[in-house]
Amino acid sequence: xxxxxxxxxxxxxxxxxxxxxxxxxxxxxxxxxxxxxxxxxxxxxxxxxxxxxxxxxxxxxxxxxxxxxxxxxxxxxxxxxxxxxxxxxxxxxxxxxxxxxxxxxxxxxxxxxxxxxxxxxxxxxxxxxxxxxxxxxxxxxxxxxxxxxxxxxxxxxxxxxxxxxxxxxxxxxxxxxxxxxxxxxxxxxxxxxxxxxxxxxxxxxxxxxxxxxxxxxxxxxxxxxxxxxxxxxxxxxxxxxxxxxxxxxxxxxxxxxxxxxxxxxxxxxxxxxxxxxxxxxxxxxxxxxxxxxxxxxxxxxxxxxxxxxxxxxxxxxxxxxxxxxxxxxxxxxxxxxxxxxxxxxxxxxxxxxxxxxxxxxxxxxxxxxxxxxxxxxxxxxxxxxxxxxxxxxxxxxxxxxxxxxxxxxxxxxxxxxxxxxxxxxxxxxxxxxxxxxxxxxxxxxxxxxxxxxxxxxxxxxxxxxxxxxxxxxxxxxxxxxxxxxxxxxxxxxxxxxxxxxxxxxxxxxxxxxxxxxxxxxxxxxxxxxxxxxxxxxxxxxxxxxxxxxxxxxxxxxxxxxxxxxxxxxxxxxxxxxxxxxxxxxxxxxxxxxxxxxxxxxxxxxxxxxxxxxxxxxxxxxxxxxxxxxxxxxxxxxxxxxxxxxxxxxxxxxxxxxxxxxxxxxxxxxxxxxxxxxxxxxxxxxxxxxxxxxxxxxxxxxxxxxxxxxxxxxxxxxxxxxxxxxxxxxxxxxxxxxxxxxxxxxxxxxxxxxxxxxxxxxxxxxxxxxxxxxxxxxxxxxxxxxx
RNA sequence: GGGCAGUUAGCUCAGCUGGUAGAGCUCGCGACUUACAUUCGCGCGGUCAUAGGUUCGAGUCCUAUACUGCCCACCA
Numbered sequence: 001x002x003x004x005x006x007x008x009x010x011x012x013x014x015x016x017x018x019x020x021x022x023x024x025x026x027x028x029x030x031x032x033x034x035x036x037x038x039x040x041x042x043x044x045x046x047x048x049x050x051x052x053x054x055x056x057x058x059x060x061x062x063x064x065x066x067x068x069x070x071x072x073x074x075x076x077x078x079x080x081x082x083x084x085x086x087x088x089x090x091x092x093x094x095x096x097x098x099x100x101x102x103x104x105x106x107x108x109x110x111x112x113x114x115x116x117x118x119x120x121x122x123x124x125x126x127x128x129x130x131x132x133x134x135x136x137x138x139x140x141x142x143x144x145x146x147x148x149x150x151x152x153x154x155x156x157x158x159x160x161x162x163x164x165x166x167x168x169x170x171x172x173x174x175x176x177x178x179x180x181x182x183x184x185x186x187x188x189x190x191x192x193x194x195x196x197x198x199x200x201x202x203x204x205x206x207x208x209x210x211x212x213x214x215x216x217x218x219x220x221x222x223x224x225x226x227x228x229x230x231x232x233x234x235x236x237x238x239x240x241x242x243x244x245x246x247x248x249x250x251x252x253x254x255x256x257x258x259x260x261x262x263x264x265x266x267x268x269x270x271x272x273x274x275x276x277x278x279x280x281x282x283x284x285x286x287x288x289x290x291x292x293x294x295x296x297x298x299x300x301x302x303x304x305x306x307x308x309x310x311x312x313x314x315x316x317x318x319x320x321x322x323x324x325x326x327x328x329x330x331x332x333x334x335x336x337x338x339x340x341x342x343x344x345x346x347x348x349x350x351x352x353x354x355x356x357x358x359x360x361x362x363x364x365x366x367x368x369x370x371x372x373x374x375x376x377x378x379x380x381x382x383x384x385x386x387x388x389x390x391x392x393x394x395x396x397x398x399x400x401x402x403x404x405x406x407x408x409x410x411x412x413x414x415x416x417x418x419x420x421x422x423x424x425x426x427x428x429x430x431x432x433x434x435x436x437x438x439x440x441x442x443x444x445x446x447x448x449x450x451x452x453x454x455x456x457x458x459x460x461x462x463x464x465x466x467x468x469x470x471x472x473x474x475x476x477x478x479x480x481x482x483x484x485x486x487x488x489x490x491x492x493x494x495x496x497x498x499x500x501x502x503x504x505x506x507x508x509x510x511x512x513x514x515x516x517x518x519x520x521x522x523x524x525x526x527x528x529x530x531x532x533x534x535x536x537x538x539x540x541x542x543x544x545x546x547x548x549x550x551x552x553x554x555x556x557x558x559x560x561x562x563x564x565x566x567x568x569x570x571x572x573x574x575x576x577x578x579x580x581x582x583x584x585x586x587x588x589x590x591x592x593x594x595x596x597x598x599x600x601x602x603x604x605x606x607x608x609x610x611x612x613x614x615x616x617x618x619x620x621x622x623x624x625x626x627x628x629x630x631x632x633x634x635x636x637x638x639x640x641x642x643x644x645x646x647x648x649x650x651x652x653x654x655x656x657x658x659x660x661x662x663x664x665x666x667x668x669x670x671x672x673x674x675x676x677x678x679x680x681x682x683x684x685x686x687x688x689x690x691x692x693x694x695x696x697x698x699x700x701x702x703x704x705x706x707x708x709x710x711x712x713x714x715x716x717x718x719x720x721x722x723x724x725x726x727x728x729x730x731x732x733x734x735x736x737x738x739x740x741x742x743x744x745x746x747x748x749x750x751x752x753x754x755x756x757x758x759x760x761x762x763x764x765x766x767x768x769x770x771x772x773x774x775x776x777x778x779x780x781x782x783x784x785x786x
Numbered sequence: 787g788g789g790c791a792g793u794u795a796g797c798u799c800a801g802c803u804g805g806u807a808g809a810g811c812u813c814g815c816g817a818c819u820u821a822c823a824u825u826c827g828c829g830c831g832g833u834c835a836u837a838g839g840u841u842c843g844a845g846u847c848c849u850a851u852a853c854u855g856c857c858c859a860c861c862a
Contacts, residue, residue: 010824214859221862241862255862292861299862306860372861418790422857425789429858536857566856604799604810608791610856614798616811623824634821684800687809699826703819714820 004760006636011629013593016757021154023756029773030159032058032096036774044520047096051524058098059090060528062512062558063153063160064541065102068142068167069113072152074575074613075534075567077585080158081601082532082564087159088749089677090529092777098525099160100515101153103146105168107504108203108211108379111441114138126440134440139169152585156594157752159773166515168507169443176514177507178446178488180552185486189395189551190435192447192475194463196301196308197389197434198375201333202382205438206391208503209431210540212384214373219243223294223365224358226254229270229279238263238271238282239365241293243372244303245358246350249276249339250328250461253299255310258284260295274363275354276339283323285310301325302388302461326461327388337461347385388463390455392436392445392500399547400430406546406556414561415680416608419535426539435503442501449496450483509544512557528558530680535563535608562680565610572612583613595751596621602750603690605683624690625754628747631698632758635740638709639733639763646765653731654724656708662701662735665692666742670778673746686750693743701739705732737763742778 004019028034028041035042042050051058061083066072072080083099091097106113118141119125119134126134146167153160166173184190197206222245225237240254251273256263266282273280280299287310288297301311302325315322328337335342335350342350358364375384404427406412407420414420436445451468458464465472467483478484485491507514512531516522527549533541542561549557568574569581576582588597599621605611639645655663669692676685708728713719720729741762748755752773759772769775 010822243862287860289861294862297860297862304860304862306862309860370861373859416791421790425858539857606800609799612798614811617798619824620810623822626824627822630822630825632821637821681802684802687800691809698822702821703826706820710820712820 004757006633006761011626011754013595013625013753014590017594017753020753020756023771024159024773025154027771029771030099031161031163032098034774036094036769039770048521048524051096055524057096058525058529059087059095060098060100060516060525061087061530061532062100062515062528063102063158064531064533065104065166065168065508065511066149067106067109068103068146068149069106069110069117070145071149071585073567074583074585074588077152077156077597078564078567078601079532079534080153080156080160081598082562084156084158084160084598084752085602085682085749086530086532086677088752088773089674089682089777091159091773092745092748092775094776097159098164098521099158100164100166100519101150101158101160101162102166102511102515103142103149103168104504104508105142105442107437107442107501108205108439110138110142110504111439112203112379114141114441131440138441142167142169155585155589157598159752164515164519166518168511170518172518173507173514174443175488176517177443177502177510180510180548181446181502181506182486182488183552184394187551189398190392191395192390192392192436194388194390194474195393195432195434196303196305196386197391198305199331199385199387199389200377200380200382201331201385202380203377203439204331206389206434206436207377207384208434208505211378211503212375213378215376215381216371217374219370219372219374221293221368221370222355222358223367224248224274224298225363225365226271226273226280226298227363228266229272232265232269235266237363238266238296239294240296240298242298243370244351245354246335246342246347247300247303247328248273248298248354249335249342249350250300250302250326250337251280251298252301252311252326253280253283253314253323255283255285255288255297255299255314256295257288257290258286260288260290262295274361275342275357278338281321281323283314283318283321285314299323302327303329303386305386308386325388327457327463328461329385329387330457331387331389333385336457338459390463390465391434394433394435394506396430396433396547399551400427402550403427403543403546406550412546412556412559412561414538415563416606419538419563419608422535423538423543427543430543433503435506436498436500437503438499439501442504443507445498445500445502446486446488447498448485448487448491449478449498450494452496453498505540505544506548508541509548510552512545512549513553526553527556530560530562531558532562532564534566536566538563560680563608565605565608568610568612570613570615575613588613588618592618592622593625593753595625595753598751599624599686602683603686607680624694625751627694627698628743628751628754629758631693631702632740632744632762634702635736636761636763638706639737642730642733642737642763644765645734645737645763646768648730648734650734653734654727655731655735656728658701658704659731659735662697662739665696666739667778670742670746674777674779677749682749689743689746689750693747697739697743702736705736708732744772745775745778748772748775 033042033044033047063083064079066076087097087099198212200207221241221243223239223241225239227237254271267284269282270279299307301308311323326337328335328339329347330336333347335345376382407423449467454466456464467478472478475484512528513526516525545557571581573579596618600617669689673685673689676682709732710719744755744759756772
């Protein structure tokens with residue numbers, strides 16, 4: 001047992017917190033194997049035996065894995081506070097608790113970071129090193145940075161089982177994630193095909209919709225005239241508007257609204273696309289807005305997602321008049337396809353050339369400056385170029401419906417409730433999920449080709465794939481021709497592995513079960529009890545875990561989802577380096593201590609609500625901790641001559657009204673705190689808990705009871721010497737002792753350091769736990785035998 | 787354009803299933819009381835965004851409106 005000194009003066013977390021960390025670190029309290037009854041560490045086999053068939057005996061949270069390459073930010077760390085609060089509470093309720101820590105390789109972002117931080121300073125790039133070398137050096141680098149990230153988790157008091165810290169690219173995890181892909185493939189839920197994708201020209205990879213964001217920008221709207229092949233009455237051309245004139249080279253139709261009276265007589269007519277002299281039809285789609293622009297939409301299915309959708313819809317309804325797509329911009333950002341002299345130009349050059357040529361032909365009507373929300377890459381903020389590409393997709397239809405049902409039925413509960421609507425909305429509108437990324441850092445696809453796979457953008461504007469020179473129409477065709485296979489290991493000599501890696505969310509989406517399976521705890525600990533994360537990754541991460549969890553295990557991954565708010569800077573704005581309002585954990589810890597920061601994270605906050613780092617609040621929290629410190633020291637001192645208080649029977653003590661009132665209040669607090677933690681409303685009840693301790697217990701009760709505790713007056717004369725006074729004094733001492741115990745326990749999930757530190761000096765029976773982590777939560781009728 | 791939150795004391799926010807407004811900070815006054823000045827006591831301060839409605843009674847329910855924030859989106 002450590003020895004914690006009750007030092008004089010104000011509470012100093014710089015002394016107490018490191019001492020407590022050492023104490024915890026020297027014991028196995030954070031492990032679910034820790035047996036608090038016998039005070040030994042059970043074997044994992046014994047733990048599993050104990051839990052088998054008794055899911056109520058454990059409480060499991062898989063901690064969201066932060067990026068492995070750096071230190072977690074204050075938002076990640078706030079999550080640890082919530083997860084830890086739940087873990088500590090249930091531990092005190094007698095459950096075997098596992099808080100499972102991990103680290104994420106962070107896909108695109110991870111690759112960007114190592115290229116910039118690790119390789120560029122050494123003069124290395126993907127051009128001058130092998131993929132193997134890149135992977136190995138990055139892995140080694142991440143192994144080092146990961147250790148630093150772990151320090152912060154520990155420092156904030158997260159009682160996670162650090163022996164089990166798992167990395168997303170640990171071999172066992174990789175194998176399991178790959179197995180999921182294979183199973184999806186076997187179940188016909190993953191396919192490779194040429195579809196329109198969000199292409200990031202900088203990262204040179206496809207992105208899912210959710211991996212993009214919108215950015216405001218100024219743009220020029222150009223109004224272009226497309227001549228009719230045969231004039232209709234006096235009408236010789238129609239006008240279309242576009243902010244990307246170069247894409248007109250890939251137009252395959254012009255669309256009008258079927259109800260637009262102005263264009264009724266043009267339905268089915270033909271236009272001659274200028275510059276390339278290609279004939280394109282005028283088709284209809286209800287999605288075209290009559291009020292926007294000219295009411296005529298140029299259709300470029302290969303370079304605009306909505307155009308692609310219109311094309312699919314039209315073709316489904318009009319198979320005989322079907323419209324095709326022509327890809328005119330390749331992944332390098334150069335013009336390609338059947339476009340004559342523009343071929344080979346950059347998109348920017350082509351834009352200028354197209355405009356000049358329209359002007360020369362007298363077909364340029366006018367231009368307007370507009371502001372628009374353009375999609376950009378979430379990570380590097382480069383403007384997204386939609387284009388046709390051969391990528392792997394997950395067919396989400398069935399998984400999506402099951403995921404919706406799991407929440408609708410109440411099997412999974414989202415806190416706050418209103419976020420359920422956000423989840424439902426997103427899930428209902430979910431399209432097939434592109435999971436291939438053209439990166440080196442991540443899980444390489446378990447897909448093999450018999451020889452070299454070549455993808456080219458042909459003269460006809462089509463994406464052409466060849467394996468060993470043999471043209472394949474799609475992956476299924478390649479499999480039929482025995483040129484491709486899905487396999488976790490190489491099928492043999494001459495087979496080359498797919499270059500793509502999985503979207504990082506494809507692996508994080510499997511986190512709950514791959515982690516537990518790695519530890520051999522899946523049967524006993526899945527589904528997990530709760531998930532805590534910030535609400536902004538509800539769609540990206542939570543929904544994927546639900547879908548993949550249901551697919552792979554047939555069970556939900558967790559029962560409750562607690563979505564915490566985002567941390568803002570002192571000015572109330574989002575914390576970011578460019579705004580200069582980033583606060584470092586070290587500074588806060590040094591000034592206020594981890595407990596005060598945890599209070600800021602938790603107390604007074606509720607699910608989904610964002611809040612800011614507020615030094616005034618932190619100072620208030622520090623003051624509270626000092627209050628708790630001094631009140632405890634006072635109780636220890638005032639009750640020091642009360643021997644073995646735990647052996648005194650409550651019914652034998654002559655309580656005064658003030659004693660009873662205080663006992664009632666503390667016990668009511670215990671009930672309320674328990675109820676609110678179970679409801680995931682631990683933040684608001686904590687305000688009352690602080691109030692109750694500070695004002696009822698400290699300011700009122702202690703001040704009242706003091707008079708009964710004095711044995712000498714100011715002059716040093718003996719007082720309170722009657723038998724009644726002595727008995728009353730004992731009742732007061734016992735009440736102080738008893739109630740402090742309740743509060744220390746109630747506060748422990750919130751502020752674990754100071755409560756652990758004080759707990760050592762707290763007079764307790766030999767049966768009581770030496771660490772407050774395993775002290776019994778105060779319960780009706782049971783809390784008397786502390 | 788659609789959706790979701792929010793609009794309560796000077797500031798930051800609580801007010802759960804409806805019954806005549808609360809906390810912290812700030813501010814003013816007072817107190818060196820044998821745990822604590824990182825303290826204690828007292829006090830100032832709100833027609834609960836606006837307009838209607840339901841109700842015996844509404845920050846609390848309903849309907850509009852106006853702002854603020856966030857998310858989504860196909861203005862070519």
